[in-house]
Amino acid sequence: MRGADLLNFAWQVVRGSPGRTFLILLAMGIGVAAVVAVTSLGEGARLYVVNQFGSLGTNLVIVLPGRSETAGAMPGVLVGKTPRDLVLEDALALKRSHAVRRIAPLIVGAGDVRVGALRRETPVVGTTADFIEVRRMEMAQGRFLPEGDPRQSQPVCVIGTKVASELFGTRQALGEWLRIGDRRFRIVGVLARQGESLGFNTDEIVIVPLAAAQALFNTESLFRVLVEAKSREQIAYAREDVEEIIRLRHEGERDVTVITQDAVLATFDRILRALTLAVGGIAAISLAVAGILIMNVMLIAVTQRRREIGLLKALGATGRQILLAFLTEAVLLALGGAALGVAVGQLARNVALQLYPAIPFQAPWWALIAAPATAVITAMLFTIVPARRAARLDPVQALSRR
């Protein structure tokens, strides 16, 4: 029997019983759609996190005071016990490494920000002029903190767009003064809207010079130091240098945690990929259910088509040909179901995209291959038993019954 004829024969069967075909397409379609949709969600979450880390800045190495034995935790979660504070001098010393391009020490606290009668509690970040380069942020208006000795404090600040609109409304914020605690700062710049990155919304912060923050919060200890390596390849060297410099300065104690963006990213990437794979696998169970349905339908078909199978044998069909005919039929149904499922899954993804435009939902390529492939393989596996039963049918008995 020629391939085209086999296909045509199976197609006739599929077309000949639309109700049955519809049922199988539905079952297979739901299975494949579930896999595509669920992995789209997982992949969307992964890409979202990856993008969030990317927006932190490139080639970033983050230094936190305190030592943590936990690998790859989120920077914000790490609150190590600090035997020795990380101070500005430590941060400045990091510049000695050849692998380091820039550093930005950070002090973070909550400040009581007032303009006239308006007051607002916002996060206040104390840092240096390089911060904007390290974090790859843009200015909407004015300029960032001035260059100069980070030990000297100037009464200037930079504010996020949300702070600007809440404190000044439509009025021009640039050049105005605001109070944080008992200190006055002149606004020299407004940050461009950037949105949230890792739970830290830069639209809602006020940035002041490091020395001013030290005085405001009455502390010398840094929240963390952002270090930018000279290139991606230099990240590992920068990390080694940072650890060594701090160790030497802290009398041989390795009491800081150094996180490279790559490491954190890789961990998240791994976790979310595994998660996507797992939920995809769970969704694939519905494919197995669809496979069992196909088996049942095929078993019924073998019983219903006994006479036809007997006839085909009488006309000279070999057992192999009959087996192939049933398998082809199953594959056709599975392919149809898979196509339907991928279409519905993509539709679900588009709906999710409409609802949550920030998260880049998309089915990973492996799911788009694996789901239809699983559907076809399941269909074939579950058809083998009924098809073999058909192939072994005794033609005399099959033909004798009406």
Add this chain to the structure above:
Amino acid sequence: MIRLAGIERTFIVGEEAVHALRGVNLEIAQGDYLSIMGPSGSGKSTLLNVIGLLDRPNAGTYKLDGRDVTGLDDDELARVRREKIGFVFQFFHLVPRLTAAQNVELPMVLAGIDPSARKPRLAQLLAEYGLEDRARHRPDQLSGGQCQRVAIARAMAMNPSVVLADEPTGNLDRHTGQEVMAVLERVHHNGGTVLLVTHDPEIGSRAHRRLRMIDGAVVADERS
């Protein structure tokens, strides 16, 4: 052409052995027109199935066109059946979802014949059996006589050595039955070998050679 020697066929029904065929010896020549008659249970259909290679004898040898086909495996039997044997059944056994033309074409499709070679043969068969204007109809849109004509055309598709007809008129009224017999006899007139199983003496007596079976044995073999 067909040579059966000492054919035995035993079925086990419950704990009893039923001898459907006992030591059947039979020679059928090319171009024979032969009927097998006998009461039900006499082994006519079993003999037909053995000749048609659908059933295997428990003992004896069967030579078809000079070749011993007794010991062939299932796939080889299917191949011989495809090329040398045409079946016509009492209940037509047409594939309900296929058109008349597709049913006639089926043996050629199963044999893997190229569509370009199938087409002229199909047209020839449809014309020969008066089915041209019914070619696109499905079996449920055809009368019993037309169905049987389709079945005969299908049996002839591969130019078989022998056409085996099992009660071909059993499911038709008298008049249509006569028509179908005329079609089968045309196969014979064109040089084909026809073997007919029937319990209708009127139909059976039309054949030139008439076998009578009782209890699994051939008891009479008349020629006219």
